[in-house]
Amino acid sequence: MARRIRRHIIEMITAAKSGHPGGSLSAVELLVTLYFDHMKHDPQNPKWPDRDRIILSKGHACPVLYATMAEAGYTPIDQLNTLRKIGSMYQGHPDVRFLPALEASTGSLGLGLSLGAGMALAARLSKSPSRTFVILGDGESQEGQVWESAMFAPYHHIDNLVCIVDYNKIQLDGFVKDILDLEPLAAKWRSFGWHAIELDGHSIPALQSAFAESTYVKGRPTVIIANTIKGKGVSFMENNPKYHGTAPTEDECKKALAELADPIAA
Ligand SMILES: Cc1ncc(C[n+]2csc(CCOP(=O)(O)OP(=O)(O)O)c2C)c(N)n1
Numbered sequence: 001m002a003r004r005i006r007r008h009i010i011e012m013i014t015a016a017k018s019g020h021p022g023g024s025l026s027a028v029e030l031l032v033t034l035y036f037d038h039m040k041h042d043p044q045n046p047k048w049p050d051r052d053r054i055i056l057s058k059g060h061a062c063p064v065l066y067a068t069m070a071e072a073g074y075t076p077i078d079q080l081n082t083l084r085k086i087g088s089m090y091q092g093h094p095d096v097r098f099l100p101a102l103e104a105s106t107g108s109l110g111l112g113l114s115l116g117a118g119m120a121l122a123a124r125l126s127k128s129p130s131r132t133f134v135i136l137g138d139g140e141s142q143e144g145q146v147w148e149s150a151m152f153a154p155y156h157h158i159d160n161l162v163c164i165v166d167y168n169k170i171q172l173d174g175f176v177k178d179i180l181d182l183e184p185l186a187a188k189w190r191s192f193g194w195h196a197i198e199l200d201g202h203s204i205p206a207l208q209s210a211f212a213e214s215t216y217v218k219g220r221p222t223v224i225i226a227n228t229i230k231g232k233g234v235s236f237m238e239n240n241p242k243y244h245g246t247a248p249t250e251d252e253c254k255k256a257l258a259e260l261a262d263p264i265a266a
Helices: 002-016 021-025 028-038 059-072 077-082 112-125 144-155 176-180 185-191 204-216 250-259
Strands: 053-056 132-137 161-167 195-200 222-227
Touching: 002 021, 002 028, 002 059, 002 077, 002 250, 021 059, 028 053, 028 059, 028 132, 028 204, 053 059, 053 112, 059 077, 112 132, 112 144, 112 161, 185 195, 185 222, 195 204, 204 222
Parallel strands: 053 132, 132 161, 161 222, 195 222
Antiparallel strands: none
């Protein structure tokens, strides 16, 4: 499924001739594990009040969200290539006006964890078992509001909230450590009162056990620092800041799809 979603990402962004491949590819296993293994949700009933919620705070990486939601049965797969077209449900950043199954419109970085903390707190007040998952970028983590919500959630003991940092070490036009280093990142989250787990964000078994662990942590939220590779799965995009916001050419698309071919089908 992860490989399939990577192929969708490449095809969608190539068709749109613009978009963000690097940060979409780094987050594939995070979303696949949540949608296909961990979260309680129902694509036939997207507004089920007790559903688990996911907020892609790093909204520019929406191709991974759209491809995963389509494969999960929320939206049509055959329209993925309308990404970024006027009127498409697959807007350049997630927009609930066009895709009501989304939990929030995102893309203005820094806001998602506040939204998620509010949703998780609301669920608790409503005595709902719903849990909320927020996916945050590392460059995004330089935004001040991230740390306001990081302070808020443990203070209010919001233990049905899980924040996943897609720690791919690259932001818009360079490496995070050269622009505004986040280290020591896990220690920062722990000092704010979070239960912090560090893992390989491309390991589905590691993600499965971390999400399972988060359900047992009581009295405080969990943050998963997911070490990932920007552009993961496509050799010439991996760890290359150029592919933060550059669409593949037709030739690059062919090369990428060949690398992502399904070995079982081949
Ligand atoms: C408030 C705000 N400022 C700036 C931008 C422009 N912008 C889009 S993506 C990006 C870099 C994000 O880096 P990171 O969070 O590391 O994302 P990833 O590497 O996971 O794609 C920036 C600055 C934005 N979308 N929102």
